[in-house]
Amino acid sequence: MAIVVAGPADAVPLINSEPSGSVIELVFLDGGDPDGHRALQAAVAQAKRRGCTFPGDPFLLYAADGNLAGQIFEILHEIGPVRLRTLDPDPVHTGIDNERKLPIVTEPPARGQVARSALRAARRYQLEVGTPVFVDCRRAGADPALPAAACSRYPRPSGWLLTGKDGRLSAYLPTAAGVVRWTEGRTEAEGWTGPELLAGPELMPGLTVLQGPEGYAYLFGLSRTKRKDSGSDVEVVYAAQYQTGRPLGPWTSVGNPNASSWQKARETGFPAATFDAEGDLHVFVRNFGHSVSVRRQTPKGRMSGWEALGGLRVADELVAFPAVPAGVHMVARARDTASAGHFFQQDAKAAWAENRRIPVSPYPGSLSVAAESGVVRFRYAGSNEVCVWWPGAQVPIGLGGPEGIGSVAGVSGADIQGWGCTVLVREGTGGVTAIGAHPDGRPDIGVWWEESGEPSAVPPAAAFDSHGRVVIATVGMDGTLRVARQQLGSQGLEFTPWTVH
Incomplete structure (x- = not known):
């Protein structure tokens, strides 16, 4: 894994987010100041104590030579990473220059410059060697204590x-x-x-x-x-x-x-999208003003203009799903508080409505749409516990599973000893996949989670195969796809050993 940033201090939160066992190479634009160097040494020492390794000294780029992307490309060839982490290539503004009518960005320019160069280099490297490189860009201004999944750009x-x-x-x-x-x-x-x-x-x-x-x-x-x-x-x-x-x-x-x-x-x-019952596609994004804009496309391809919904100022975390019998729901995490807003439209001709009083307090990076119709999953900001909520519910329902980070995926309608069940997958301790289940429509009964397999470079996913078996997929730290299939007819929910592809 390669961390490519402007200086030693920028690498500290990225190192702190790495799970046990990571092999970390560091690439800097400059050596930084004494305080940054001391912070780096402390982060490296702590990472080594939890099982991470650093094969060599940091690589230093030479700004005077120009062509940062070319220099990073050569380094990637030398170390051959499967994962690359850098900073925000397009940090958001902190103010407006009223005279020039342009955004004011207070992030040091070198951070974005190195991030954009790293993305170009990683793209070129992957195209040349043919091996996937999974990239994460840490959002500018994020709390240094937040894990990677909570502050990805x-x-x-x-x-x-x-x-x-x-x-x-x-x-x-x-x-x-x-x-x-x-x-x-x-x-x-x-x-x-x-x-x-x-x-x-x-x-x-x-x-x-x-x-x-x-x-x-x-x-x-x-x-x-x-x-x-x-x-x-x-x-x-x-x-x-x-x-x-x-x-x-x-x-x-x-x-x-x-x-x-x-x-x-x-x-x-980043866009979120859904189809409504009429087949219209709705695409949502967080706009420059930190509210939500939406555009709709009919099944015949006719596209509306962008409509700004206004209201709540939101973070880069939106989920959308169809309403029943018509219309669309969208839930967005708030930018400045541990809360969320619910936007909904009853049909294509109706105005958008907003509800900021929903009982959803999502931990950053955890919002997702559930396989069950009209349900949202998230981790509660106060405890990291997995929860479910649906429009109209007065309180969310807790599903346990406070270990790990990120969103939860799953399928509903799985056959477990003749019962229809919802099977859930999420990242557990150290990125290892955790599996749980509850009867369809009864999350209130609770979920028993069990960890299975090796750490994954991406959050796990689940779907049904042609035989109706639940299939869980992850990506190993070596970049290979790993799959486990449900064993139908077994006592409880059991899966085959992981197969590598």
Whole structure:
């Protein structure tokens, strides 16, 4: 794993977030000041005590030589990382220059410069060697005590394992060079193919995966395009996968709610999306003003303009899901408090409404849409316990599982000894996958969690295979896909040993 930052002090929170057993290489633009060097030494010593290793001295870049991306590329070739961590390439503004009408960014420019160079280098490196590189960018201004999952500039992937119309499974994950896909064979004996890099624009290292009403997979991301004058254009894009294993459809631009100014547009948050009962696609993003903007596309392709919902100032954490019998729900974590807001629309012609009094207090990085219709999962900010809530519920329901970090994935309708159950997967202690279950529709009964397998480089995902078995997928620290299948007919919920693909 490579940490590429401007200086030693910038590496400290990234080192502190690394799990036991990580092999960490450090790359700095400069050696930093004495205080930063002492903080680095303390973080390294603490990481070594919990089992991390540092193979050598930090690599130093030479700013005077220019071409930081080229220097980082050469270093990546030398160390061959599967994971890369850096800082925010596009830190948000802290004020407005009223005279120039431009955002004021107080983050040291070197931090963003190194982060953007690291992303370019990692993309080039992956394209050359063919091995996926999983990237995480730590959000500027985040509390140094927060773990990585709680302050990523681009959301960690969830729901990335989908069942196609033919019953075969596909796994989609964001990497430095774009989206990679693993595809299940037509028989279990065939195994899986991949990772295959899917063609597309230059994407930032995040991905939203959504299964449409017709069973197709939809991938959403942020693309970055260099401008001829200066800066870069950032816009929301999506593509559809119509047949398992076949080429991805063309990437379509949804635009950017702040497209009139590239300086503002680069701060746009990561998209969340859902389809309503009529088949309309709704795409939500956090805009420059830290409220939410939404755009709608009909099944015939007609797209509305961006609509700013106003109201609550939100963080880069949104989830969306269809309402019954019509309309859409969206839940967003608040920017400045440990709370969330609920936005909803009864149908395409109705105005958006907002409710800030919902009993949802999410720990950063934990909001997700549940497999059960109309349900949201999150970790309670006060205890880190996994909870569920649905619109109209007066209180959330706790599911236990305070260990680990991040969001929770799962499936509903699993057969466990003849009972229909919801199976949940999440990151447990040290990133090891934890599995739990409860009867469908009865989360109040409680969940018994059990850890299984090795640490994963990404949050675990779950889906059904063509035989109705629950399949859990992770990615090993070596970058390989690992899969475990439910053993139907067993006493309780049991899975096969992990297989590597």
